[in-house]
Amino acid sequence: MTDLLAVETSAGPADAVAGVRITPVDAVGLEQRAASLCTRSIKTSSKADALDLAIRVMDLTTLEGADTPERVQALCTRARHPDAADWSVPPVAAVCVYPELVPVAAEALADSPVAVASVAGGFPAGLAPLDARMAEIAWAVAAGADEVDIVLNRSAFLSGRYQKAYDEIAAAKQACGSAHLKVILETGELGSYDQIRQSSMLAMVAGADFIKTSTGKIGTSATPAVALCMAEAIRDMAEQTGRAVGLKLAGGIRTAKQAWHYLVIVGETLGSGWLTPERFRLGASSLLNDVLMQRAKLLDGRYQRREDFSVD
Amino acid sequence: MTDRFSASHEVAPTGDFSLEYAPAPESTAPVRLASQYGLFVGGEMVESASGRLVPTINPATGEALAEVSVADAADVDRAVAAARAAWEGGWRDLPGAERAKYLYRVARLLQERAREFAVLETMDGGKPIRESRDLDIPLAAAHFFYYAGWADKLDYAFSGRRAAPLGVAAQVIPWNFPLLMAAWKLAPALACGNAVVLKPAPTTPLTALLLAEVLRDAELPPGVVNIVTGDDAAGAALVAHPGVDKVAFTGSTEVGRAIGAEVAGTGKRLTLELGGKAANIVFEDAALDQVTEGIVNGIYFNGGQVCCAGSRLLVQETVADTVVGKLQRRMDTLRVGDPLDKNTDIGAINSQAQLDRISELVASGVAEGAELYTPQCVLPERGFFHPPALFTNVSTAHRIAQEEIFGPVLSVLTFRTAEEAVAKANNTPYGLSAGIWTEKGSRILWMADRMQAGVVWANTFNRFDPASPFGGYRESGYGREGGRAGLLPYVELVP
Numbered sequence: 001m002t003d004l005l006a007v008e009t010s011a012g013p014a015d016a017v018a019g020v021r022i023t024p025v026d027a028v029g030l031e032q033r034a035a036s037l038c039t040r041s042i043k044t045s046s047k048a049d050a051l052d053l054a055i056r057v058m059d060l061t062t063l064e065g066a067d068t069p070e071r072v073q074a075l076c077t078r079a080r081h082p083d084a085a086d087w088s089v090p091p092v093a094a095v096c097v098y099p100e101l102v103p104v105a106a107e108a109l110a111d112s113p114v115a116v117a118s119v120a121g122g123f124p125a126g127l128a129p130l131d132a133r134m135a136e137i138a139w140a141v142a143a144g145a146d147e148v149d150i151v152l153n154r155s156a157f158l159s160g161r162y163q164k165a166y167d168e169i170a171a172a173k174q175a176c177g178s179a180h181l182k183v184i185l186e187t188g189e190l191g192s193y194d195q196i197r198q199s200s201m202l203a204m205v206a207g208a209d210f211i212k213t214s215t216g217k218i219g220t221s222a223t224p225a226v227a228l229c230m231a232e233a234i235r236d237m238a239e240q241t242g243r244a245v246g247l248k249l250a251g252g253i254r255t256a257k258q259a260w261h262y263l264v265i266v267g268e269t270l271g272s273g274w275l276t277p278e279r280f281r282l283g284a285s286s287l288l289n290d291v292l293m294q295r296a297k298l299l300d301g302r303y304q305r306r307e308d309f310s311v312d
Numbered sequence: 313m314t315d316r317f318s319a320s321h322e323v324a325p326t327g328d329f330s331l332e333y334a335p336a337p338e339s340t341a342p343v344r345l346a347s348q349y350g351l352f353v354g355g356e357m358v359e360s361a362s363g364r365l366v367p368t369i370n371p372a373t374g375e376a377l378a379e380v381s382v383a384d385a386a387d388v389d390r391a392v393a394a395a396r397a398a399w400e401g402g403w404r405d406l407p408g409a410e411r412a413k414y415l416y417r418v419a420r421l422l423q424e425r426a427r428e429f430a431v432l433e434t435m436d437g438g439k440p441i442r443e444s445r446d447l448d449i450p451l452a453a454a455h456f457f458y459y460a461g462w463a464d465k466l467d468y469a470f471s472g473r474r475a476a477p478l479g480v481a482a483q484v485i486p487w488n489f490p491l492l493m494a495a496w497k498l499a500p501a502l503a504c505g506n507a508v509v510l511k512p513a514p515t516t517p518l519t520a521l522l523l524a525e526v527l528r529d530a531e532l533p534p535g536v537v538n539i540v541t542g543d544d545a546a547g548a549a550l551v552a553h554p555g556v557d558k559v560a561f562t563g564s565t566e567v568g569r570a571i572g573a574e575v576a577g578t579g580k581r582l583t584l585e586l587g588g589k590a591a592n593i594v595f596e597d598a599a600l601d602q603v604t605e606g607i608v609n610g611i612y613f614n615g616g617q618v619c620c621a622g623s624r625l626l627v628q629e630t631v632a633d634t635v636v637g638k639l640q641r642r643m644d645t646l647r648v649g650d651p652l653d654k655n656t657d658i659g660a661i662n663s664q665a666q667l668d669r670i671s672e673l674v675a676s677g678v679a680e681g682a683e684l685y686t687p688q689c690v691l692p693e694r695g696f697f698h699p700p701a702l703f704t705n706v707s708t709a710h711r712i713a714q715e716e717i718f719g720p721v722l723s724v725l726t727f728r729t730a731e732e733a734v735a736k737a738n739n740t741p742y743g744l745s746a747g748i749w750t751e752k753g754s755r756i757l758w759m760a761d762r763m764q765a766g767v768v769w770a771n772t773f774n775r776f777d778p779a780s781p782f783g784g785y786r787e788s789g790y791g792r793e794g795g796r797a798g799l800l801p802y803v804e805l806v807p
Binding site: 046 | 598601645772
């Protein structure tokens, strides 16, 4: 912990780092609070807005080795109009792809409010040579990515080489230029809430615009307690430095109900100022259809068939 | 953005959205209230000798729920006689395993009717349904299960000695956890083979009377448990009754002292669980976000109407501002209102009298120069409600730091060293509970050794379990409830 605080911060956002304090996390208390937030019931009139918000903060994601330009194009069409039959449905926040497909997405999303996000920097392990990782980030940005999702170097962080982990994020921030940087902590590999809290602070101090839970490439991903833990770190960061960092939850979020729970956790912890695509994202591939189904159900009182919604 | 997107597609500006929670009132359908209730004596619901009835009200609305009998000395006499007859008539000689069957039955019936009990508890007492549903009722059932397990093992509970029942136990319980306190008292008494006369608090008799129905359904032999409702005079008559072998009381220190004087020299056994002014001690290395939740749970749980509430926050000076800031922010999100609403965090205060007492003490805090913080919240127009309150700039000499408020009012004091924390924590006539928040295990043990309190929680607060003994030091009373220690007040140890 002391080492973490001693990280050389000159490369970070200058005066936003001095004196950042990291508080420990009590697992029992954290999980209790997260569970109790998941029992709140949302007002029906608020539910429709909540579903629209869930769509507006969604990073529609496809990160398969088998991705094709056609699949990405189809995804982009859905991103603009998630429900082909109902154009009152708002567009999603971004489409998230591998760098090679950034040009395809950028073209398909030109003149739309939907941002292009690219994973880069040796996703999902982050263990490629540093130069190669930085080059990949720069390439993705040059190809049209508005947002870049990189991973924390867990090898460095977990072995206590905090300076290295920090420097790499700071370098990635430079490589991003004006593009937004999201740092994936891969919380399922961090081993404790304390490490999640520490790595959250480290990533934020190093310049992350967003901190993100997971790659979606390992079994364990976002959970309510992890979301709460990271939201509390973001709240501390904002209180201590005045800088508002975003939160992206990804992996395993498949149902509208889960999305509501996360909206409640973020709303109660960080306030409604975070319930906006600028500060909150849900990374998901299969969530959209469930949200659309619930939305349609709210509007006309009936559930539709799964076949009524596009699979890609 | 292109023209195709209508206005509804506008990406909303920052912070346009706020979550509104639905009113989510729990249905009162499972509760079937009678218009009038008698006394439960000898296995029957009977009219009181005087026929006097008083209404019991819903503190969230001020409306009467039902009329309840007021027992007098003659009724108490009848109840004690019924208990004595049941005890001598076979209950005391029943094998432990047979007694256990009844207790298991009661526990299961409580679980089966949990919803009904939870709703009724909230209607009669004003506590949030979230608490009665998730804590009071499940824990009450758990106590019956736990002590059912001891009933046939009493011969092994106290090494080398046999545990014999005492006879008739008089049990007087408070209004803050009506059914749970009934369970805390009844379960060990019955497991040990005693007969009981129970007197619920005047403002919260209904779940005890519903419990009478459960006891009957469990086919508990008539007279083993008798329930007499009434005012303080009925309690006094019960405590003073010569046919009683054991007195157990939970309530205020003032009444506890009077009972102590009454019982002295009579040969009756006595246990008292009285007031408290617990210190919740936060060290700088603690997990501050969970500390915040713990403080909230410590003082705003059941609206602070808890004898072991963490009503004095002692926080290390280095993190005092941070903790108070986090706490105020958290208080702003607490939802005060209809206790039957599942989203409600703080329900109604139990009675007008209690609300008056809280308001009076809050006013004294302001008058003595402490700084009051309460969140902006709209209180319901009817009923007895008090917003969560936080006092800073409190000195140990202030009344709000000394007296038990029994409401959602927290006093914040600071300390610099662990020694100072110990001195301040113990600077009270009470000694019921304490909380210690630190990530350092050795400090938890060091502090716990020095706390003059019956219960010490580490990195949590207000956690209860039937297997864990509970009770106080000094003016918080004596005797333990829960665990193996909870058997002792109800047995005579014989060679």
